[in-house]
Amino acid sequence: MNVVSLPTLSRVALCGGTHGNELSGIYLVRERLRRREKGAEAEPFALVTVMSNPRAVQQCRRYTETDLNRCFTEATLSTPVSDGTPYEILRARELNALLGPKGSPEAVDLVCDLHNTTANMGLCFISYSDCDWICLHIYRHLQREMATIPVRYVHFDLPIGEAYSLESVGKHGFAMEVGPQSHAVVRSNVYMAMKEGVQLMLDWIRLFNSGSISFEGGPVELYTKVKTIDYPRDSESHHISAAIHPELQDRDFCLLHPGDPVFLTFSGETLRYRGKEPLYPFFVNEGAYYEKGIALSLARRRRLSIPSIQSERR
Amino acid sequence: MNVVSLPTLSRVALCGGTHGNELSGIYLVRERLRRREKGAEAEPFALVTVMSNPRAVQQCRRYTETDLNRCFTEATLSTPVSDGTPYEILRARELNALLGPKGSPEAVDLVCDLHNTTANMGLCFISYSDCDWICLHIYRHLQREMATIPVRYVHFDLPIGEAYSLESVGKHGFAMEVGPQSHAVVRSNVYMAMKEGVQLMLDWIRLFNSGSISFEGGPVELYTKVKTIDYPRDSESHHISAAIHPELQDRDFCLLHPGDPVFLTFSGETLRYRGKEPLYPFFVNEGAYYEKGIALSLARRRRLSIPSIQSERR
Structure with a gap:
């Protein structure tokens, strides 16, 4: 060995x-x-x-x-x-x-x-x-x-x-x-x-x-971090206009597929994941990251x- | 009528x-x-x-x-x-x-x-x-x-x-x-x-x-509020020395009986409810109340x- x-x-x-x-x-x-x-x-x-x-x-x-x-x-x-x-x-x-x-x-x-x-x-x-x-x-x-x-x-x-x-x-x-x-x-x-x-x-x-x-x-x-996604924001006030979708909330490290719900706007509209590659979300709705422009991070899973x-x- | x-x-x-x-x-x-x-x-x-x-x-x-x-x-x-x-x-x-x-x-x-x-x-x-x-x-x-x-x-x-x-x-x-x-x-x-x-x-x-x-x-x-209970605290630093017990955490409005666990100290000791009357806990581990000296509130349930x-x- x-x-x-x-x-x-x-x-x-x-x-x-x-x-x-x-x-x-x-x-x-x-x-x-x-x-x-x-x-x-x-x-x-x-x-x-x-x-x-x-x-x-x-x-x-x-x-x-x-x-x-x-x-x-x-x-x-x-x-x-x-x-x-x-x-x-x-x-x-x-x-x-x-x-x-x-x-x-x-x-x-x-x-x-x-x-x-x-x-x-x-x-x-x-x-x-x-x-x-x-x-x-x-x-x-x-x-x-x-x-x-x-x-x-x-x-x-x-x-x-x-x-x-x-x-x-x-x-x-x-x-x-x-x-x-x-x-x-x-x-x-x-x-x-x-x-x-x-x-x-x-x-x-x-x-x-x-x-x-x-x-x-x-x-x-x-899990190797690939990118982050910000909240949708109002173009004038820059306030966030949606929260993490209930189907994604608390589902860190559960694979997110293209088309899966990501956000639910405050007026009730579902916004979906538009990436082409399924990735693993983490830091989903981390409180300290609102100011950093991060609603969630996405990672690729690897085996070593x-x-x-x-x-x-x- | x-x-x-x-x-x-x-x-x-x-x-x-x-x-x-x-x-x-x-x-x-x-x-x-x-x-x-x-x-x-x-x-x-x-x-x-x-x-x-x-x-x-x-x-x-x-x-x-x-x-x-x-x-x-x-x-x-x-x-x-x-x-x-x-x-x-x-x-x-x-x-x-x-x-x-x-x-x-x-x-x-x-x-x-x-x-x-x-x-x-x-x-x-x-x-x-x-x-x-x-x-x-x-x-x-x-x-x-x-x-x-x-x-x-x-x-x-x-x-x-x-x-x-x-x-x-x-x-x-x-x-x-x-x-x-x-x-x-x-x-x-x-x-x-x-x-x-x-x-x-x-x-x-x-x-x-x-x-x-x-x-x-x-x-x-x-539910009529009867009293509040503070966290156990270190006598010198006044820092809290225990967290809400896992058996009480998230169990707001579930009847707390004398002898039930209330706190788990940071060194691992369970502290129990020493009141004589069963009461209903609420605001259990509310974040804003640490500074107010409130770990939980207790209420009596009434029917009107x-x-x-x-x-x-x-």
């Missing part, structure tokens, strides 16, 4: 509150920080637990001036700072100094950034790579072990310099997106799923770092084979 | 956007205003359609400085204005001048204020009266006619001077609360239910005003008999 040897993950970052109104990750990070203060169990590797945007968390808003999770491109991280630089850009630099610098040998080995969505996406990995064997093996571990929630992997096909979100600062990294949960609300089932997902990830890392076993490769399924891996003997 | 004669409802107000991130009511009001501009159908009675808090709507936030829907007490409406008076208090005075003054003969005959909740409450009337035959007859009409959503009536037992919300400005009034819907999100099914509810209300008013028939009385069921009514011949 051909086994790929990879460096151990000696420094790992668990982040929450990158968006200040996504409460499961925020309460999970708070709970871990509280237990650590109390001198609860030590981690067998260096785990740094981070509240990414404390100012937005305090206000229970996604962000205060600009979306922190769009600030981690190389361009934004290297723009000179002035008096008018938004808080979130300053905070992105702090986080890049703490967990990166992005793309450097000093960067932490893995960043897991916790998010919630109003969309019915279950537990979803979001990553800029479709060949990061660490992320894909952790994903497969959660998919096998979690009984109560579907686990999927979304791949954003962007060069790492253009990758805009916090997890791109680590050598490996993914967002763990769990929903549906209203922003500024915590649902117990969503919190518990995220907590279980994080625990399974930490267990996997411990086992990987121990070097005692190799992790068998095999087929995995992932990942190799067996083990950690390098030290 | 004993029939109560009541004045016609010649001036009616339909309000949305009292909370700027409750989108169904906002889009419904926008759609009606748009159709009116286009010269669509005229109403057979004076209907004023109001966007209550345009500044909060523009920012897609519940409010900008203080919760508008807590500003309609006699005390707040009569406090002198200064330079530091919050926008929402000024706006409450404008609305009181437009639709009231509250408690005066000049007030509009009926205010229907459109709201959304993250709680699983279906379509819910909220009113300060349990003997407003107009509101209760409209409620019963919707309850009979709406097939897709449960319709209930919650009674807040407060003197009218202390009644704090917009609908208290009219001679008759109720909030129409529809959920579950995340704040800052519009779900088509929730929008359509609200639209149907408003249409049924307007149809009923038209028929009532025509004086052509009397509306038969009979039994109705309503309402009289037959007809409009006074003019």
Whole structure:
């Protein structure tokens, strides 16, 4: 058997509150920080637990001036700072100094950034790579072990310099997106799923770092984002003029065929999918994306084979 | 048959956007205003359609400085204005001048204020009266006619001077609360239910005003609010330390018995209902109430008999 040897993950970052109104990750990070203060169990590797945007968390808003999770491109991280630089850009630099610098040998080995969505996406990995064997093996571990929630992997096909979100600062990294949960609300089932997902990830890392076993490769399924669709809008006011159709709402990752209903206008008209290729919708009716002009995203499903891996003997 | 004669409802107000991130009511009001501009159908009675808090709507936030829907007490409406008076208090005075003054003969005959909740409450009337035959007859009409959503009536037992919300400005009034819907999100099914509810209300008013028939009385069921319960909180940080228990989440208006689970703490402990009387929970995990210290409200269910009514011949 051909086994790929990879460096151990000696420094790992668990982040929450990158968006200040996504409460499961925020309460999970708070709970871990509280237990650590109390001198609860030590981690067998260096785990740094981070509240990414404390100012937005305090206000229970996604962000205060600009979306922190769009600030981690190389361009934004290297723009000179002035008096008018938004808080979130300053905070992105702090986080890049703490967990990166992005793309450097000093960067932490893995960043897991916790998010919630109003969309019915279950537990979803979001990553800029479709060949990061660490992320894909952790994903497969959660998919096998979690009984109560579907686990999927979304791949954003962007060069790492253009990758805009916090997890791109680590050598490996993914967002763990769990929903549906209203922003500024915590649902117990969503919190518990995220907590279980994080625990399974930490267990996997411990086992990987121990070097005692190799992790068998095999087929995995992932979704590569192709495009986004905006809401229909009034040409003058630019207000949206339709909501996601009831037949599409809550059906993230169910194949959308040409001709299927996508929107129902506020006056009652059904608008249909006019693409030529059946694709998989996700982030369907995500609350934070109205301002970004995204009603839903569409992905192509792919099957890959990942190799067996083990950690390098030290 | 004993029939109560009541004045016609010649001036009616339909309000949305009292909370700027409750989108169904906002889009419904926008759609009606748009159709009116286009010269669509005229109403057979004076209907004023109001966007209550345009500044909060523009920012897609519940409010900008203080919760508008807590500003309609006699005390707040009569406090002198200064330079530091919050926008929402000024706006409450404008609305009181437009639709009231509250408690005066000049007030509009009926205010229907459109709201959304993250709680699983279906379509819910909220009113300060349990003997407003107009509101209760409209409620019963919707309850009979709406097939897709449960319709209930919650009674807040407060003197009218202390009644704090917009609908208290009219001679008759109720909030129409529809959920579950995340704040800052519009779900088509929730929008359509609200639209149907408003249409049924307007149809009923038209028929009532025509004086052509009397509306038969009979039994109705309503829920009178008894108390609220806050989240468990950390004694130092005051952060919440538990979420609504999965067995209670989404079970608004399902009887809660002493000993039933209410919360699940973030460390995994179940906390139970310690009241002595079984009561009906509602506004369970409403997102806007975290800051108000309300995890859920509890009500007693009552059955009333309402009289037959007809409009006074003019």
